[in-house]
Amino acid sequence: METLMILLIGVLIAVATYLILSKNLIRVILGTAVLSHAVHLLILTIAGVKKGNVPLLKEAEAPYTDALPQALILTAIVISFAVTAFVLVLAYRTYQSNGTDDLEGLRGQENE
Amino acid sequence: MTINLAIVIPFLMAILIPILYRRFTKLHIGWLVLAVPVIIFIMLVRLIPFVAEGHTYSHTYNWIPSLDINFTTYLDGLSMIFGLLITGVGSLVILYSIFYLSAKESLQHFYCYLLLFMGAMLGVVFSDNLMVLYAFWELTSVSSFLLIAFWHHRKASRAGAQKAMLITVTGGVSMLVGFIMLHMMTGSYSVHEIIRNVSQFTDHQLFVPAMILILFGAFTKSAQFPFHIWLPDAMEAPTPVSAYLHSATMVKAGIYLVARLTPIFGGDAIWFWLVTVAGLVTLFWGSFNAVKQTDLKALLAFSTVSQLGLIMSLFGMGSVAFKLGYSDSTIIYTQATFAALFHLVNHSTFKGALFMMVGIVDHELGTRDVRRLGGLMSLMPLTFTVAVIGSLSMAGMPPFNGFLSKEMFFAAAIHMRDLDIFSISSIGILFPVVAWVASIFTFVYCMIIIFKTFFGKPYEKSEGKPIHEAPIGMLVSPIILCVFVVGIFIFPNVLGQYILKPAMASIYPGFAPAEVLTPKIHAWHGINMELLMTIGVVIVGVMLYRKLKTWKPVYRLFPYRFSFNELFRHLLEGLESGSNKVTTSYMTGSLRKYVLYIYLFFIVAVGGYFLFSGGFAYSSANDAPVEIYELMLIIVMLLAGISMLFVKSRLTATLLNGVIGFGVSIFFVIFRAPDLALTQLIVESVTTVLFLLCFSFLPEWKREDSPKSVKISNAVIAGAVGALVVVMSFAVMYYDEFDSISSYFENAYELAGGANIVNTILGDFRGFDTMLEVVVLFIAGLGVYTLIKLKARKEDTDNEN
Numbered sequence: 001m002e003t004l005m006i007l008l009i010g011v012l013i014a015v016a017t018y019l020i021l022s023k024n025l026i027r028v029i030l031g032t033a034v035l036s037h038a039v040h041l042l043i044l045t046i047a048g049v050k051k052g053n054v055p056l057l058k059e060a061e062a063p064y065t066d067a068l069p070q071a072l073i074l075t076a077i078v079i080s081f082a083v084t085a086f087v088l089v090l091a092y093r094t095y096q097s098n099g100t101d102d103l104e105g106l107r108g109q110e111n112e
Numbered sequence: 113m114t115i116n117l118a119i120v121i122p123f124l125m126a127i128l129i130p131i132l133y134r135r136f137t138k139l140h141i142g143w144l145v146l147a148v149p150v151i152i153f154i155m156l157v158r159l160i161p162f163v164a165e166g167h168t169y170s171h172t173y174n175w176i177p178s179l180d181i182n183f184t185t186y187l188d189g190l191s192m193i194f195g196l197l198i199t200g201v202g203s204l205v206i207l208y209s210i211f212y213l214s215a216k217e218s219l220q221h222f223y224c225y226l227l228l229f230m231g232a233m234l235g236v237v238f239s240d241n242l243m244v245l246y247a248f249w250e251l252t253s254v255s256s257f258l259l260i261a262f263w264h265h266r267k268a269s270r271a272g273a274q275k276a277m278l279i280t281v282t283g284g285v286s287m288l289v290g291f292i293m294l295h296m297m298t299g300s301y302s303v304h305e306i307i308r309n310v311s312q313f314t315d316h317q318l319f320v321p322a323m324i325l326i327l328f329g330a331f332t333k334s335a336q337f338p339f340h341i342w343l344p345d346a347m348e349a350p351t352p353v354s355a356y357l358h359s360a361t362m363v364k365a366g367i368y369l370v371a372r373l374t375p376i377f378g379g380d381a382i383w384f385w386l387v388t389v390a391g392l393v394t395l396f397w398g399s400f401n402a403v404k405q406t407d408l409k410a411l412l413a414f415s416t417v418s419q420l421g422l423i424m425s426l427f428g429m430g431s432v433a434f435k436l437g438y439s440d441s442t443i444i445y446t447q448a449t450f451a452a453l454f455h456l457v458n459h460s461t462f463k464g465a466l467f468m469m470v471g472i473v474d475h476e477l478g479t480r481d482v483r484r485l486g487g488l489m490s491l492m493p494l495t496f497t498v499a500v501i502g503s504l505s506m507a508g509m510p511p512f513n514g515f516l517s518k519e520m521f522f523a524a525a526i527h528m529r530d531l532d533i534f535s536i537s538s539i540g541i542l543f544p545v546v547a548w549v550a551s552i553f554t555f556v557y558c559m560i561i562i563f564k565t566f567f568g569k570p571y572e573k574s575e576g577k578p579i580h581e582a583p584i585g586m587l588v589s590p591i592i593l594c595v596f597v598v599g600i601f602i603f604p605n606v607l608g609q610y611i612l613k614p615a616m617a618s619i620y621p622g623f624a625p626a627e628v629l630t631p632k633i634h635a636w637h638g639i640n641m642e643l644l645m646t647i648g649v650v651i652v653g654v655m656l657y658r659k660l661k662t663w664k665p666v667y668r669l670f671p672y673r674f675s676f677n678e679l680f681r682h683l684l685e686g687l688e689s690g691s692n693k694v695t696t697s698y699m700t701g702s703l704r705k706y707v708l709y710i711y712l713f714f715i716v717a718v719g720g721y722f723l724f725s726g727g728f729a730y731s732s733a734n735d736a737p738v739e740i741y742e743l744m745l746i747i748v749m750l751l752a753g754i755s756m757l758f759v760k761s762r763l764t765a766t767l768l769n770g771v772i773g774f775g776v777s778i779f780f781v782i783f784r785a786p787d788l789a790l791t792q793l794i795v796e797s798v799t800t801v802l803f804l805l806c807f808s809f810l811p812e813w814k815r816e817d818s819p820k821s822v823k824i825s826n827a828v829i830a831g832a833v834g835a836l837v838v839v840m841s842f843a844v845m846y847y848d849e850f851d852s853i854s855s856y857f858e859n860a861y862e863l864a865g866g867a868n869i870v871n872t873i874l875g876d877f878r879g880f881d882t883m884l885e886v887v888v889l890f891i892a893g894l895g896v897y898t899l900i901k902l903k904a905r906k907e908d909t910d911n912e913n
């Protein structure tokens with residue numbers, strides 16, 4: 001299971017990297033979104049999957065699944081959401097004031 | 113305790129001044145500031161008898177003992193001289209500045225910087241710990257920068273400040289390296305401890321490099337040739353600053369350091385040659401160039417350079433005594449050091465007076481160009497008197513203190529002839545010759561100050577306002593200094609016994625009794641070589657001054673292109689354009705390039721590590737079993753991910769991203785993480801909606817029209833990054849050198865009173881993290897809000913982007 005997951009994560013990261021390297025602003029933002037998905041899965045997978053029960057003390061019996069990566073991911077999900085929202089609005093503003101969403105056109109050197 | 117206070121008070125006052133400035137609007141804030149140096153001066157004066165008896169005072173406050181950095185203050189004869197100069201001249205300069213600067217200037221800044229400087233300078237001379245000394249040393253450079261650029265609306269002020277800063281700080285950093293080397297040799301930062309144990313280190317391989325680096329710092333600070341170029345440019349500062357920092361105190365920090373470290377390095381041939389030759393060359397070059405200046409302040413700047421060289425060379429000559437050891441015949445060489453200390457004090461008195469005199473002329477007439485000035489003698493009699501006393505003292509004429517120290521300088525130079533160590537004997541005759549020639553030029557420029565300013569054709573002021581004497585407040589300070597100039601000539605031995613004797617004892621510790629080191633100063637010692645040299649200076653000097661026009665073309669032999677100023681400018685411009693080129697070559701403004709740098713570094717660093725360390729490991733033995741629905745989910749996510757690269761519409765791409773996101777949340781369920789699954793579901797929904805919302809404002813997604821090569825290289829890098837992450841993850845998963853810390857959190861119910869472990873980690877164990885997370889969310893929300901609001905206003909104001 002872990003091997004398969006890691007291979008999936010590798011592909012997702014390659015996809016995200018390719019998207020981030022492209023010129024279109026929205027593609028870059030989508031790339032970061034995919035990247036954060038991949039990383040969340042990665043953190044959880046590396047800790048080992050299906051090794052125990054749900055980490056709820058009263059509901060389940062020991063052994064429990066490692067709760068620490070889950071807590072880290074929970075924080076990461078929220079932060080990446082905040083960043084995505086901010087970057088999206090930034091893209092919107094950039095387009096409003098510059099009239100383009102092409103990153104090569106936004107370099108701010110030739111056309112100034 | 114007194115000494116600690118002396119350092120702290122100026123800093124405290126520097127903080128208070130901007131606050132007090134608002135309160136005392138009617139009073140010139142300078143009067144409040146004046147109290148600081150006066151109080152410290154009185155405190156120090158009360159300690160003079162204590163120090164004169166040969167006592168020292170030391171107090172240690174442990175600061176960073178583990179690094180051997182302690183705040184140790186130390187008061188001995190040498191720091192006493194400087195302390196008195198800093199506070200004494202400081203008091204007079206502040207008194208003078210009250211009348212010089214009008215209330216319209218931003219006085220709170222001026223006095224804040226000035227107090228900052230005063231505290232830093234006192235810190236330099238009273239610190240025993242080299243690291244603390246270095247910190248204060250750089251602080252003097254910074255405050256000097258601020259003061260030179262006080263009239264920052266003028267380009268020349270800014271340029272002068274920058275030049276001074278660059279040169280002195282470069283020297284300062286090299287000095288720091290020298291100090292660290294000293295610590296490596298001796299294991300101590302305390303000057304006095306190093307001096308006590310110095311005999312064990314003179315053969316150390318770092319001894320000479322440390323010496324040279326420290327001297328570099330001292331030479332740049334004290335404007336020694338060829339680093340003197342910053343001092344004339346620093347004259348853009350207000351005149352009180354020039355009189356204080358760039359003549360009486362800060363530029364003497366380098367000299368202080370040389371004097372302070374003479375017991376460590378003195379006696380070494382390299383030290384002797386470097387200090388003496390740098391001093392003599394500076395002496396000559398400064399006085400030679402002073403003659404051609406037309407701006408009175410520039411003239412004084414070069415004369416300061418030259419006088420600093422004189423003092424420096426005397427310290428060099430005095431260091432010979434360490435080599436020779438103590439005996440009745442070698443005591444004569446310590447007199448060079450005595451002369452240096454003596455001249456140090458004298459120079460502060462007469463040069464301070466002269467600067468203030470030039471300030472008065474500038475203030476009253478609006479110019480200090482000697483080609484325009486003239487005939488002021490009858491109009492400004494008091495100023496004229498100050499100028500005559502100051503200039504004649506500088507030229508080494510009786511009955512002023514400059515005469516005494518100049519004679520001693522000649523004597524020291526003559527004695528150098530008789531030495532036969534350090535292979536001096538072959539060129540020993542050059543010492544008195546250079547000293548004499550430089551003194552002739554000194555005499556000539558002193559004549560220029562007096563005659564070109566105060567005699568000859570009267571100055572015509574364009575507005576026709578009558579020229580009158582300066583207000584008495586401006587004259588008090590230079591007149592007090594002139595009283596010292598004459599007073600020291602009449603009672604030189606008072607100064608010698610109370611101030612110079614303990615300083616000699618601290619420069620030559622354990623060398624000989626202080627009484628032996630302190631010669632009696634006589635104004636008249638019969639007709640001897642020194643007196644003849646002085647008479648020669650007057651005769652040749654008068655001749656040269658009268659024939660000034662005929663030999664002045666000599667200066668044109670030195671084209672500006674080859675001057676050190678030009679060299680400095682070229683160096684600076686080269687550095688600027690060079691670093692500009694380097695920076696623009698990689699900071700292209702292209703986001704792709706920047707991201708590329710990061711990825712390439714990742715690939716090279718991490719990939720290279722795996723390649724060379726063999727840290728890769730893999731085994732599927734511990735893998736959990738795969739269920740069929742999991743496999744299907746994986747395939748779905750794989751397809752979604754890969755097809756994101758090829759879809760034509762942004763809508764599809766966003767939905768595919770959503771597929772991946774929901775896939776992730778299903779995995780969270782499978783992997784026993786219900787909280788994550790819930791959060792992920794909500795966040796993914798909101799994110800997808802946000803994307804779709806944004807699309808209505810953004811243009812339709814165009815095809816990537818990048819060239820094929822770019823696309824291929826992107827794909828290669830993306831593939832490499834993905835592969836590397838896979839390799840890294842495997843390696844991490846099968847690494848079991850450390851135990852997991854997670855079992856700690858399974859005690860959640862006892863420790864935090866919660867049954868949901870994830871919740872207790874977030875809300876309790878790492879509650880602070882979560883709080884900051886909320887802050888991040890808040891800031892992001894604020895950012896989103898402002899960016900949207902910004903649009904409404906921006907449209908009708910400007911379109912600068």
